[in-house]
Amino acid sequence: MTTFAPTTSTDHDAPAARRRVHGVLAEFHDPHALMHAAEKVRDAGYRYWDCHTPFPVHGLDKAMGVQRTILPLLVFGAGMTGTTVGFILQAFTNASSISLWALVWVTGYPFLISGKPLLSLPAFIPVMFELTILLAATSCVGLMLLLNGLPWLSHPLLGNKRFLRATDDRFFIVIESRDPRFFRSRTEEFLKSLGAKAVEAVEA
Amino acid sequence: MLDGRFANIGWMQELPDPVTKITWDNALLLSPTTANRLGVKQGAMVKVTAGDRSMQAAVFAVPGMADDTAAIALGNGRKEVAGTIATDAGFDAYPMRTTAAMGMLRGASVQATGDTYTFAHTQDHGSIDAALIPSVPHNSVQERLPTLVRETTLESYRHHPDFAEHAVHVPHRLSLWQEGNLDGAQFRWAMSVDLTTCTGCQSCVTACQAENNIPIVGKDQVKRGREMFWIRVDRYFRGADPAKPDGFAVQPLTCVQCENAPCEQVCPVAATVHDSDGLNNMVYNRCIGTRYCSNNCPYKVRRFNFFDYQRRDPIREQQGPMQVKPEYYVETGPDEWLRMQFNPEVTVRMRGVMEKCSFCVQRIAQAKIKYKNEWAKAGGTASGKPNYSIPDGAVVTACQQACPAQAIVFGDLNDPTSKVSKLHAARVSYGLLEELNTKPRLKYMARVRNPGVDHGAGGHGHDHGSGDGHGGHANNGTQNGAQA
């Protein structure tokens, strides 16, 4: 069903017009219809498009062809950083007397504690563990938002009346005007042909 | 407090009775059997009548008292002449005293009035003996007593000179880590306490209080278990039946300055740490008061400033929100003379910090400065590393200084000829709770008694070594002298 999709780039689309609309949205009433439509949009070769759902729909990533995020890898790195920071912090402050510059000059202060060795790894493990989790979790949330481009409070879609129900019970496909294959009338036609209950342009 | 002339001294009032451990009061002492027979409980108010004389006092039943005998210390409770501190402290026994027999009265009768009175104890709060604390399993104290206060008779000691080593059976004490932090230390300060010669007189307690600016907290705080003594003298009765104890033991206890101090590892801010001389130091201005160290101290020798007992700075007029004065204060006021009672060598602790025995670290420091200066003047600095030595006996702790029996010895373990080294090496020398591998620097010389012949007359007496005048002995038996 790719007949409505433009085969060439939209050079006859005036830049002014492109600026006017953010894109075209199509409304669906259930995840089933959305998923089938998404598969078609994917096959049509669009790049700048997205589905908007009130909850994560199982299988939609595949239908859209979304690539796996690198988030877990980054979080792993952050966690390992936490472990290292935890160890260095404790070894430096409790087991060394070296001075180093960490924004200000700081010096370790080795104490004789209960006759124990200065560098005692078993005692350091809880704090290393906690810092691992702390860094991993905060960076997990932070990076998730960062990769998602959030917070973005003034997104054009948030101004659309119909789109209000994207967080309630409606399912949307939005094809953005910056997509090379975007051509307003044709894209609208295309979306209608996918069984959308409503199709409309979103003001930029 | 003798006949009462010293009753208005806080140190005297707060010093617990060596046997009953009552502070801020005197009590009418009865034997447990007599108290039972009269149907009076601890702290019951009674009226003592002899002829036309009578007095009121609260009863305290104490093991070792002879039956049908009542005793009370003179000097307390003299309302009209008591002074500011001794107000409401104790009961006046003078009304019972006659010129006929200054210290004794026969044919007195005791009658309960129905009121009760609360004593402030520093030990066994509210009970004759810890074993009798309501519903604490009975034999628990007696079971552990032989390991805490190790003693034997002379007869037995001759055959088993190693008895103290065998009082506790513990497997090899292995550490999870290499213990070597204190190797190569210049000094290893240590103390030895001879339980044979200690009489339990508690001079050490007051000496320590004077030396180390230890606050007097008052009866209410003692009642709540917040006395501040850095050294205390523990008292135990031996024997299954508290009414007829087999013996009586005392054990002075300071901070034992463990080499593997359990308090240190739990402090989150490193406010209690070891120095290179092996002392377990308390850093007051680092302490934030989590009190975890006290919880982890097996000897419970740490003391916490629950309130600003001293006021942060005794020299200054107290102002501001941090200086709220609860009624627990002993009002000293801005009196120049009272300020001068503080030892300028010792920090005055503010509220919210932990404190404990420091082995009189200020005296150690003074000695170190003196001998280091001498060493430096003699050209010692040329050799670099300080290798001066402090002669044995140059550092004397306050408790040691005050001990009339010379039971306390302090010195450097690194000096093999020092008295304390020799005492620590003795076979009767043992560390309290050493099975916990705390490696205490305070060791006890186990007690060796020579009980002699049992005369078979009455129970064992007890020793009131504090010099309290005993008056008003209303008895129809005889009061035995101290036997231990």
Place this chain on the structure above:
Amino acid sequence: MSAIPSHGNSGRLPGFEETDNTADVPGKRATLVLHMDRFNQVTRQVCQVAESKRPPFAWYAAFAVSLSLVGLLGICVNYLIFTGVGVWGLNNPVMWAFDITNFVFWVGIGHAGTLISAILFLFRQKWRTGINRFAEAMTIFAVICAGLFPGIHVGRVWLAYWLFPIPNQMDMWPQFRSPLLWDVFAVSTYFNVSLLFWYVGLIPDLATLRDRAKGTIQQFAYGLFALGWRGSNRHWHRYERAYLLLAALSTPLVLSVHSVVSFDFAVSQLPGWHTTIFPPYFVAGAIFSGFAMVVTLAVPARQMFGLKDMITLRHLDNMNKIILVTGCMVGYAYSMEFFIAWYSGAMYEKFAFVNRAFGQYWWAYWIMVSCNVITPQLFWFKKIRTSIPIMFALSLVVNIGMWFERFVIIVTSLANDFLPTSWDFFTPTWVDMGTMMGAFGLFGTLFLLFCRYLPMVAIAEIKATMPQADPHWPGYGHHHGAGAAHAAHSPDAPHAP
């Protein structure tokens, strides 16, 4: 507006005539949401609480009580800070009592929230979605209450920041061998991660509230915290990954937090504290008390705010089963402590446990055993597990029992330790009592505010568990015989108010 009448708050008595969905039908997806087959209904049911002009009278009553307890807390804490720790009943051997008891109690309460949100998530227990949001909220508020106590119990509160490794001119650092410092790191990490987890879950629901908001203030407030969430599937993809990762990180974290709290005791050498069984025993106890608290809160909340169709008997039944299991684990730990004390042959250990049961605080011990081990056995009966009044009462009993457990561990061990000469007895003062009550007030206030202004049930998550959420649901087949549910998807379904 809905074609199907709301079953939310139709005046049924608690425990009476509830739909029993507690039995699993083999081969069939268990019903998690009752009486609802449209996503829209879920949205409306949850949002109505935050959108209503005024909450039910019971909310005001509870809020008034909680707020006055917060006032009491303020008085007690101020008195404490300005006067000294001595205003509590602490004494020389018993240096910790109500303060740390309350701390451990509240940290424990928090654990159920994380267990529900993280561990049950990893185990794909879909029934968690009905209760996870407010269980997580409970976690956060409980950790706030918990954090209060170590903060105020120190002797010099104004120096408590020394617990953190902040560079300073004296080069003084915290002492990292202290379990108390591990606690600082564990509890603060736990608070941060729980807060993040909760907030991440809230983002889509805040967006829902934002999109439904009528007033400008609501729109702005919800909009600000929704961070511009617009349900993009590319976002959902990373969001779900992040959520999974958070769950995977929170699971060892929640197990570690109460283990670290137990290290406060286990790492010391005090008889009764120095016990290797403590970490698992504390974690089990924490989950036990936490689930009891969830039940305590869920029962009135679902009644008050009409959420019975989402927090169903099935949810409560499941939680009661967990209470039963963890209660048995705790009971096992109690008996094992005695066995090990006897088996060790150590004089002080043996005494510590005999003293617990028969010593000065025997009553506290037996309150603990009867509340934590004996009473929860009633949950073996399904009738009791599914009876609202009885489970509410039992959950209160468990809460009381778990408070006493911590009291018994802390106070009895401290009061009678090695040297009989230092033994003493702890008696609480009115400030102890007031601070304890005040913490409950603080918790209640925060929780009631949460109930009023935030979605109490995870809207997006619970929608995803409905059968219609699956694109391959048979109802979406071309056969229109899928039942009444299909009517919900007619294009003319009205927009929710």
